[in-house]
Amino acid sequence: MSRFDYRRYPAFPPVPMTSRRWPDRQIRRAPGWCSVDLRDGNQALIEPMTASQKSRMWDLLLKLGFKEIEVGFPSASGHDFAFVRNLIENNRIPEDVTIQVLTQAREELIARTFESLEGVPRAIVHVYNSTSTVQREQVFGLDREGIKAIAENGARLVKDYASRYPDTDWTFEYSPESFTGTELDYAVEVCDAVTSVWEPTPDKKVIINLPATVEMSTPNVYADQIEWFCDHVARRDSIIVSLHTHNDRGCAVAAAELGVMAGADRIEGTLMGNGERTGNMDIITMAMNLYSQGVDPQLQLAGMDEIIETVKACTQLPVHPRHPYAGELVFTAFSGSHQDAIKKCLTKREDESQPWQVAYLPIDPADIGRSYQEVIRINSQSGKGGVAYVMQADHGYDLPRWLQIDFSATVQAYAEDTEGEVGSTEIHSLFEQTYLPETPRWRLHDYQLSRADGVDKLQLTIQDGAQSRQLAGTGNGVVAAFVNALEGFVGKSIVLVEYSEHALSQSADAEAVCYIQLNIDGDRSCGVGRSHDIVQASLLAILGALSRSPGLSTSAAA
Numbered sequence: 001m002s003r004f005d006y007r008r009y010p011a012f013p014p015v016p017m018t019s020r021r022w023p024d025r026q027i028r029r030a031p032g033w034c035s036v037d038l039r040d041g042n043q044a045l046i047e048p049m050t051a052s053q054k055s056r057m058w059d060l061l062l063k064l065g066f067k068e069i070e071v072g073f074p075s076a077s078g079h080d081f082a083f084v085r086n087l088i089e090n091n092r093i094p095e096d097v098t099i100q101v102l103t104q105a106r107e108e109l110i111a112r113t114f115e116s117l118e119g120v121p122r123a124i125v126h127v128y129n130s131t132s133t134v135q136r137e138q139v140f141g142l143d144r145e146g147i148k149a150i151a152e153n154g155a156r157l158v159k160d161y162a163s164r165y166p167d168t169d170w171t172f173e174y175s176p177e178s179f180t181g182t183e184l185d186y187a188v189e190v191c192d193a194v195t196s197v198w199e200p201t202p203d204k205k206v207i208i209n210l211p212a213t214v215e216m217s218t219p220n221v222y223a224d225q226i227e228w229f230c231d232h233v234a235r236r237d238s239i240i241v242s243l244h245t246h247n248d249r250g251c252a253v254a255a256a257e258l259g260v261m262a263g264a265d266r267i268e269g270t271l272m273g274n275g276e277r278t279g280n281m282d283i284i285t286m287a288m289n290l291y292s293q294g295v296d297p298q299l300q301l302a303g304m305d306e307i308i309e310t311v312k313a314c315t316q317l318p319v320h321p322r323h324p325y326a327g328e329l330v331f332t333a334f335s336g337s338h339q340d341a342i343k344k345c346l347t348k349r350e351d352e353s354q355p356w357q358v359a360y361l362p363i364d365p366a367d368i369g370r371s372y373q374e375v376i377r378i379n380s381q382s383g384k385g386g387v388a389y390v391m392q393a394d395h396g397y398d399l400p401r402w403l404q405i406d407f408s409a410t411v412q413a414y415a416e417d418t419e420g421e422v423g424s425t426e427i428h429s430l431f432e433q434t435y436l437p438e439t440p441r442w443r444l445h446d447y448q449l450s451r452a453d454g455v456d457k458l459q460l461t462i463q464d465g466a467q468s469r470q471l472a473g474t475g476n477g478v479v480a481a482f483v484n485a486l487e488g489f490v491g492k493s494i495v496l497v498e499y500s501e502h503a504l505s506q507s508a509d510a511e512a513v514c515y516i517q518l519n520i521d522g523d524r525s526c527g528v529g530r531s532h533d534i535v536q537a538s539l540l541a542i543l544g545a546l547s548r549s550p551g552l553s554t555s556a557a558a
């Protein structure tokens with residue numbers, strides 16, 4: 001039989017709650033954030049961070065505005081110990097920032113932890129032990145009382161060692177590690193035992209951190225667990241309930257969000273979700289989720305590219321191009337209908353003080369240092385809206401709709417041939433080759449306009465290969481006279497169907513650009529003319545449209 005056998009995995013039992021309040025709540029305020037990049041994130045790396053990588057990460061975390069940062073497990077290694085000493089001895093901890101360190105509930109480790117913190121003005125000492133059924137039975141070989149005793153002993157030791165360093169303002173934190181695999185009544189019993197040792201008050205709270213050490217259920221079940229815990233734990237007004245979720249089922253952020261709705265006050269997580277196995281809860285995503293709902297995330301995340309660069313350099317892990325908010329491709333639309341909708345919304349958006357309402361873009365990319373240039377990228381899935389956006393945003397051409405349709409067919413054919421993305425410069429060159437070729441079929445030499453009896457008369461010279469041709473036409477206005485001259489030249493009827501012009505915004509010396517669509521004996525053809533003179537731009541556009549018309553042979557012209 002195959003080992004791929006779902007029957008080996010029992011379903012996670014629901015929490016027996018008859019009524020739950022959290023589904024009706026909204027998060028309207030950011031929780032307290034604690035970065036665990038330098039501890040949980042670091043302990044999961046193939047190569048743990050070097051001292052300089054840790055320093056770089058520390059500096060970034062300060063810059064982003066974290067006020068609580070777990071900086072290591074100082075009793076575990078000389079490196080972690082030295083890093084904590086470095087921060088303290090070099091006065092690198094700002095007054096509004098508190099460092100946090102982790103320790104097991106063992107005396108020698110707790111003693112060493114306090115040694116590492118000597119002289120720190122304030123710190124959070126975080127002690128943990130596993131409480132789940134699996135860990136109790138299989139790892140520790142202890143019953144409920146035995147495991148609770150480890151927690152109580154750890155709490156007592158932490159309190160005792162803290163009293164030996166009276167100059168430091170201590171905060172205590174306890175985690176019933178593997179909380180999500182722990183019976184809820186038992187988790188409450190253990191945490192109550194810990195807080196009865198610590199005796200917190202509303203003015204001097206302790207932190208009780210409830211980890212989804214392994215994510216085992218849907219986020220709603222985690223939220224039930226948190227609400228149940230908050231409702232039953234003793235001394236709730238003296239406890240900061242903290243969450244620490246992992247991403248085994250891909251829902252760490254959702255679980256943390258629902259957990260906050262269920263009553264939690266504080267969140268531990270990492271930047272971009274680095275951490276054990278599938279990672280810790282990603283603080284960037286959760287904070288930006290708040291931001292996108294109009295809630296101040298209390299973190300400065302405007303420089304997303306710097307964050308990514310630092311995280312990559314410190315963890316030596318890539319950031320997925322589709323990572324929420326941060327990935328290289330998350331604000332990019334390749335597909336035609338998305339591009340069309342984005343372009344329309346952006347074009348209509350005149351008043352920046354109005355709420356952001358742009359299809360397919362949950363936030364304004366500019367808020368996190370991304371430019372609109374990255375928003376729309378072109379490949380064979382793209383449509384006219386995207387091509388028009390690039391032509392306008394990057395090159396200053398405001399193509400009318402009928403020309404967008406005409407030109408996007410050229411770009412589409414090119415994208416299919418090259419089987420890849422078509423860059424902005426390539427799109428521009430395609431436009432020039434198509435509508436403004438360096439060696440056009442016919443070149444306008446010179447022209448003279450005169451007016452008599454209300455009729456305009458145009459005389460002009462056209463270069464047709466090696467020959468110069470003199471043409472003349474009449475009409476109401478220069479364009480009509482030119483069209484009339486060309487009708488005689490090619491022997492076909494020509495109707496001016498569309499006309500549009502504008503100053504070329506990207507051109508420093510104010511060139512004008514003119515777009516024309518002609519109907520030449522039933523065939524439509526588009527042309528573009530560019531010149532410092534608007535009349536000349538119109539004539540060039542008409543000649544360009546005529547040159548591109550497939551129905552004309554040189555002999556017809558002759």
Ligand SMILES: CC(=O)SCCNC(=O)CCNC(=O)[C@H](O)C(C)(C)COP(=O)(O)OP(=O)(O)OC[C@H]1O[C@@H](n2cnc3c(N)ncnc32)[C@H](O)[C@@H]1OP(=O)(O)O
Pocket residue numbers: 040043073075076077103104105106109128129130139140150177213
């Ligand atoms: C979910 C988490 O992320 S928890 C944090 C995990 N992080 C780390 O472990 C990284 C740093 N840790 C280390 O480097 C090592 O574990 C050290 C140096 C701290 C300790 O190493 P060791 O002394 O070899 O102990 P180890 O961690 O293997 O555990 C050994 C013993 O401690 C017990 N123990 C484990 N965790 C705890 C705890 N939280 N509290 C009390 N005892 C514990 C174990 O049951 C085991 O007991 P036994 O020797 O009687 O069987």
Ligand SMILES: CC(C)C(=O)C(=O)O
Pocket residue numbers: 040102128175177178209211212213244246
């Ligand atoms: C020590 C605890 C908080 C932890 O890292 C976990 O459970 O993942």
